Amino acid sequence: MDKLIITGGQPLNGEVWTSGAKNAALPILAATLLTKDRITISNLPHLQDITTTLELLGCMGIEPVMEEKMCIQLGGAVNHCHAPYDLVKKMRASILVLGPLLAHYGEADVSLPGGCAIGSRPVDIHIHGLEAMGADITVENGYIRARADRLKGARIVMDVPSVTGTENLLMAATLADGTTVLENAAREPEIVDLAECLIAMGAKITGHGSSTITIEGVDALHGCKYAVMPDRIESGTFLVAAAATRGRVLVRDARADTLEAVLVKLEEAGAHIEVNEQGILLDMKGQRPKAVSLRTAPYPAFPTDMQAQFVALNAVAEGHSRVIETIFENRFMHVQELCRMGADIALEGNTAIINGVEKLSGAPVMATDLRASASLVIAALTAEGETVVDRIYHIDRGYECIEEKLRMLGAHIRRTAG
Numbered sequence: 347m348d349k350l351i352i353t354g355g356q357p358l359n360g361e362v363w364t365s366g367a368k369n370a371a372l373p374i375l376a377a378t379l380l381t382k383d384r385i386t387i388s389n390l391p392h393l394q395d396i397t398t399t400l401e402l403l404g405c406m407g408i409e410p411v412m413e414e415k416m417c418i419q420l421g422g423a424v425n426h427c428h429a430p431y432d433l434v435k436k437m438r439a440s441i442l443v444l445g446p447l448l449a450h451y452g453e454a455d456v457s458l459p460g461g462c463a464i465g466s467r468p469v470d471i472h473i474h475g476l477e478a479m480g481a482d483i484t485v486e487n488g489y490i491r492a493r494a495d496r497l498k499g500a501r502i503v504m505d506v507p508s509v510t511g512t513e514n515l516l517m518a519a520t521l522a523d524g525t526t527v528l529e530n531a532a533r534e535p536e537i538v539d540l541a542e543c544l545i546a547m548g549a550k551i552t553g554h555g556s557s558t559i560t561i562e563g564v565d566a567l568h569g570c571k572y573a574v575m576p577d578r579i580e581s582g583t584f585l586v587a588a589a590a591t592r593g594r595v596l597v598r599d600a601r602a603d604t605l606e607a608v609l610v611k612l613e614e615a616g617a618h619i620e621v622n623e624q625g626i627l628l629d630m631k632g633q634r635p636k637a638v639s640l641r642t643a644p645y646p647a648f649p650t651d652m653q654a655q656f657v658a659l660n661a662v663a664e665g666h667s668r669v670i671e672t673i674f675e676n677r678f679m680h681v682q683e684l685c686r687m688g689a690d691i692a693l694e695g696n697t698a699i700i701n702g703v704e705k706l707s708g709a710p711v712m713a714t715d716l717r718a719s720a721s722l723v724i725a726a727l728t729a730e731g732e733t734v735v736d737r738i739y740h741i742d743r744g745y746e747c748i749e750e751k752l753r754m755l756g757a758h759i760r761r762t763a764g
């Protein structure tokens with residue numbers, strides 16, 4: 347298993363680019379199942395989750411053609427509508443093939459995604475929404491078996507604004523008979539990106555980005571070219587790493603309009619932020635960050651996918667903070683590893699109570715999930731001495747060329763196969 351070896355203590359300095367967004371690219375790849383025409387997708391990030399999705403499409407008979415670096419073409423008909431456990435277990439977002447397969451081919455057998463380290467992550471909202479559109483669904487032997495002649499438009503009120511739930515229902519509704527209204531829909535920018543791609547394919551969608559999305563079903567969708575948006579969580583992670591190390595970093599292509607809640611917290615931590623046409627520049631002017639309390643919630647509030655990174659920032663900040671996680675019930679796995687590095691953090695239910703320390707010290711630590719890994723890397727960059735981060739396959743799910751990018755900023759980081 348690969349490990350990252352990081353010697354901390356250097357402020358990050360310089361420029362880094364933002365890759366395409368994992369959480370936009372995954373639904374967009376799934377959306378290609380809605381047509382047999384060719385779709386060209388550019389700005390795809392080079393990530394394990396993308397490889398897994400392409401394998402999943404491949405096992406259904408859709409072979410991607412590499413156009414150029416980070417740009418692929420997909421098209422053709424699937425030869426079976428089956429998403430097997432072996433691939434689905436690697437990545438929860440595999441559930442995103444359910445809506446498109448059912449809407450286009452009338453059938454889908456998709457393995458239930460396993461619970462992962464951050465919480466139980468049910469898919470009842472996906473299933474109930476598709477049932478409301480007329481699908482016949484059974485869950486047996488670990489598989490969701492869905493059938494429908496043609497889905498029918500429906501008004502669906504989602505219990506909670508699920509991101510992939512909204513995406514699955516949005517994709518399914520594009521080919522349904524009649525109009526679908528999704529109420530209490532999630533508003534994340536990645537949903538807007540997916541909707542824009544679907545519109546480029548001929549879908550009729552309004553209200554994306556708000557909590558009511560209206561989709562007028564069409565008979566068929568067609569091919570298009572689409573560029574995936576930049577990854578706001580990756581941009582945010584580099585900004586936090588710069589703040590925690592008291593550095594100065596320009597994150598190219600970072601979209602401030604998708605990062606408002608994060609930028610507010612970084613400014614509260616003492617960062618000087620400049621948004622310009624190149625991206626976002628963060629400068630700590632050599633100062634130690636100040637502790638910031640926060641609470642995660644659906645977009646546009648503070649994202650759960652940035653919580654772990656801010657816990658690392660607060661661990662070395664001046665003062666006390668409380669970080670409340672409201673989305674996933676088990677998303678503090680990084681805390682015990684940060685404590686092994688000398689952090690002073692207590693957990694009380696869904697709240698981390700953090701007493702910032704002057705310095706962390708390097709230690710062997712283990713990554714447990716994607717953003718927990720990012721949190722450990724940030725902590726290691728600030729720490730005195732060497733940190734070895736084990737199980738970094740988690741980080742490769744969501745961060746493209748992480749060590750190359752950090753090295754560009756002056757970090758002492760290398761990967762070993764072990």
Ligand SMILES: CC(=O)N[C@H]1[C@@H](OP(=O)(O)OP(=O)(O)OC[C@H]2O[C@@H](n3ccc(=O)[nH]c3=O)[C@H](O)[C@@H]2O)O[C@H](CO)[C@@H](O)[C@@H]1O
Pocket residue numbers: 369372438439465466467468469470471472506507508509510511532650651673674
């Ligand atoms: C691939 C992708 O885009 N992943 C993101 C997506 O995950 P994902 O789409 O899985 O997360 P959801 O938005 O669905 O989860 C939000 C909350 O809804 C609950 N829930 C969800 C579905 C359901 O059927 N029933 C139910 O109760 C979940 O347990 C959780 O408490 O949004 C999360 C929340 O912003 C992010 O952390 C993930 O990075």
Ligand SMILES: C=C(OP(=O)(O)O)C(=O)O
Pocket residue numbers: 369437438439462651716717744
């Ligand atoms: C939790 C995440 O991803 P996923 O939903 O794919 O597990 C994430 O991107 O932080």
